[in-house]
Amino acid sequence: MRLLYLSLILSSLRIVFVYASSRENLTIKRREEQPSEGQKVSDNIPEIELPPSLTLEEFDKLTSTKLSLIEFYSPYCHHCKSFYPTWEKSYRILKSKYPMLNIDMRQVNCVENGDLCEREVIEFYPNMVLYSPVFDQDGKPTGKSKNIDTFPRTLQKNVDNIIKYLQESVAEYDEGSALPSVSKQMNVDEILRAIGGEIEKPMFVSFWQANQEQWDSVDNGGKLKFSENCADCMRTKNVWDKLSNKVVSISDTGHLMCKDFPKICEKLELHSFKDGKRSPVKYIMFLPKTVGAIRFDYNGEVDVEKMKKWVNKLYVNAAYEVVSARGVTEIMEYTKTLPHEPIPQTYPLKNKVTVLFFYDVDTLTPEDEAILPHMLRTLQDSPFNIQLYKGKHKKILENIQTMGENLINYINYDENEKYEYDKAMEIATTITTLPSIFIFKENSLIPVVYQSFAVEQMRIYEKIEEFIKRNQHPFNGELTPELVPAYFLTKNEDINEMKDSKIVIILLDLSKKDQADQELYKLSLINHEYNFLKKKHYFDQIKKAREIKQEEVEKLQAENAESSKILKTMRKEVPHLFNNDDVIFTFIDKSDKSQSKNFKYVKNWNINLNNYEVGDALVVSRDNRYIWDENLQGMKLKNDPKQLKSVLMSLLLKDGRLPRGLVGSPFGGSLNFMNYIHDFGIWGYGLIFIIIYLIATVSIKFLRKKKYRSQGIIAINNGAFLPKKD
Known part of the structure; x- marks a missing residue:
């Protein structure tokens, strides 16, 4: 046993010695390694020695005073060693040919400065991050810095692109710079x-x-x-x-x-x-x-x-970059689970929406990929932060199932009403042939799947365009005056297709961050819960329709009906309706007075925001025609998951318990019935005028006739009157 312990100690010492030696040797080797072909440092570039790697203290001092591009690397990283000649040449060109650029290039060795790299959340190497000093309201440095950008994922890491990125960064973040046009x-x-x-x-x-x-x-x-x-x-x-x-x-x-x-x-x-x-x-x-x-x-x-x-x-988007399941987490706030508490947010929200062209590498054809340019145009026209990628890793499919399972835990916030995971429903709402389209939204457990069941369905651009436009909105996005046309429908054909869809608007005060986080958490709960309940509602209808169909088949078989009649009944299609009664969830920042004022100048916007306060909720039809701002008890509707659930489910089930208001209507309360007249515009008022005129005319004639009778006279033609005879 002692020999075993001694052997383990010697082995440990040997590992420590080898690690220390290899770290020093590999660091030296990284400095001395010859550039690869095409990256050889030009003879006309001065031999400028690279500065040493930054320590934690040096890092904070540099980045808090000057715009800095920092490369985080590991001496054991093969890609880092291959990239070193490119970084070295870029540094020499910057210092010799662009001394006017107020930006620096430095490196951090993540083996020697692990605490710094952990603090900066460096997850891969080499990683180039841009830092800028933080200034106070008076424009004075605070002694702090912030991560403001990373080298673009889709941009090749070569000398020319790095130099251009440095120029771009100075133009973007150094207000004192006056660079000449490069057009x-x-x-x-x-x-x-x-x-x-x-x-x-x-x-x-x-x-x-x-x-x-x-x-x-x-x-x-x-x-x-x-x-x-x-x-x-x-x-x-x-x-x-x-x-x-x-x-x-x-x-x-x-x-x-x-x-x-x-x-x-x-x-x-x-x-x-x-x-x-x-x-x-x-x-x-x-x-x-x-x-x-x-x-x-x-x-x-x-x-x-x-x-x-x-x-x-x-x-x-035009790069059509292929991302893995992990890659999705790098390009957006993608999650497979959500906590039962508010998520600290940074405002304004980025609200990224990722459209993923998902395919099977063994069956993909050029004809399948021909849809990508069409998708590119649709996404470019979208006013939202929406991005296009390709994906092929099966882990993404597994993640979609995991999100569905974790959704149940997230919406089980009410002890009086618990939901269970329905695998059959999950399959019915996500099953598709490949290739297909997945849409992921930040901080959402509800992936959107384009369900295609035949090859040709992925080649009908109009259908895919409609799918993207229907699902382009962020999960809980901010509604601004500029985005009103993207949320509310104006074209008659769109209104007919989405006449039952609604928009939930809550009022927030983003200047009170903690309160805003809490309100968005409640909005997230009802958003997830309603989507689940809507799917369940339509899935139950599908099951019921299937049961009725099966009963009809069994009845025909019992009656020994003709085979053709039985087959016709069996082939009767049960439609899968999951896209009806969509609800988009959004919020308006009431703390921004100028923005609230600007809503008044938006075409077809007739909601008076002065009638509502922070914490209130509105449900508005997508055609911006009808509004529901009261709960089932007739009280003002609040951003409360239980209240909103009862209102939305009442609208989904169409049970008639909620009186609807008319957007922009001057009537309410006891005059609420006038909304039905106001809804028809000039024709409604014209009709009511005619009805009132007819009633008035008949009433006047009746009263006159009654008056003449009481006076003992009767009317004859041409307005003449004769005495009444016995």
Whole structure:
């Protein structure tokens, strides 16, 4: 036994010695390792030695005073050693060719500084993270720093992209920087290659009602002349110049003068703005033809941040990146379980929605993937933070089942009403052939599955587009004036398809963070519970329909009916209706007075938010026509899971217990019956006027007749009267 203990001690000492030696040797080897082919440091770059790895104290001091790109690595990581020459060359180029950029590049060895890497939640290597100093309200440094960005997942880690990312970061986060525009003047060959998709990198191009001479005059201090109607052109150019630096790592930018190349602009159907009555500038993003879709027009507001967000969204989604089950957790707040307590949130919420094209590698065909460019266009038109990825790992399917099982535990908050997991219902609502589409939403246990049961169903773009639009909304998203058109329906055909869908709106005060977290927790509970109960309601209907069908078959068999009649009854389809009575859950921030005021100017918005306070809840039809703001007891509806459940289930079952109000109607209380008249608009009031007129006319004639009778006279033709005879 003693020999065994001695052997274990010697083995442990040997491991410690080997670890210490290998750490030192591998660190030295990482420094001395030769660059791989294509990454050899150029001779014209000065031999600048890399600074040593940061300690915890040095890290906090640097990142709290200067914009910094930090590489977290491990000397035992093969990818880190392969990446080292790229990092070294990028550092030398930054220091020698871009000294004006107020940004630093440093490294952290996560073996030597494990506590620091654990504090910064570094889960993989190499990991490049961007840090910025934190300033107070007066713009003075607080001595603290914050993680503001990570190197884009879909961007190849090479020298050129790292340098561009550094430029982009300075343009984005260093307000004191004044970087020159990197937008390139396009010539005929370059624009034709972009139009044909013969490019390797996305190209964002602006088309101007000007010529090159006018453009150059601006850069030389002159004035750019577009048309007399363009009073905002100089601001537009400043926006474009700033934007070019803020997207430099993911997209090239260029500009083309339509007065120099009128034929090109006409072929692109840009002649519509030649009179200057519309926007003087048009923006088009061109993608490589390998994406499957080349041209995307930007029609939004001319704003640096909004345009940058649009470009970044298109770049990420067009990559069609394949993510694993773990990868889903890296791109969003994906969860398989939720706690029975409020989740601390950071406002405004990111509210990511992930659309996953899920496939089987053994059966996938090019025809299946042809749907991706169509999905890309639908997602790009969505106003929400929605992203497109591909997935093939079977663990994702297992996670969907786990989410369904954990959902039951989450909604069992009421001791008086407990739910049980129904595997048959779970299968009925998630079963599908592959490929298919899954939609995951942050902090939600309810994945949305596009249920296809034949190959052709994944090739009907209109059906998939409808599916995405129906499920594009965040799980508990904020409703702002800009998003009203995305929540409420205006087209008649959409109203007919979703006439029974509703929107639950609660009023929050985001300035009181803890209270807001609590209100969102309650909203999450009813959101999960209603989705479960709705599925159960329709699944029970399916089972009942199947039982009736089986009884009919058995009755026909007992009567010895003809085989054809029995087969016809057996083949009778029982429809799976799970998409009816959808409810979208959202909130409005009452603490933002300007935003509440802006709702008044939204077209078709007739809800007076001044009539409601924080904690109140409203249920509104998707056509923004009907409203329910009282519970079953006639009291003001609150953001309470039990109250909202009773209201929503009453609407689902259509039991008639809830009187509906009319959005924008002046009637209420004892005059609530007038809502039925107000609902028909001018026709309703016209009809009621006619009815009142007829009643009044008949009443007057009746009273006159009664009066004449009492006076002993009778009426004859032409208004003459004769005495009454005995």
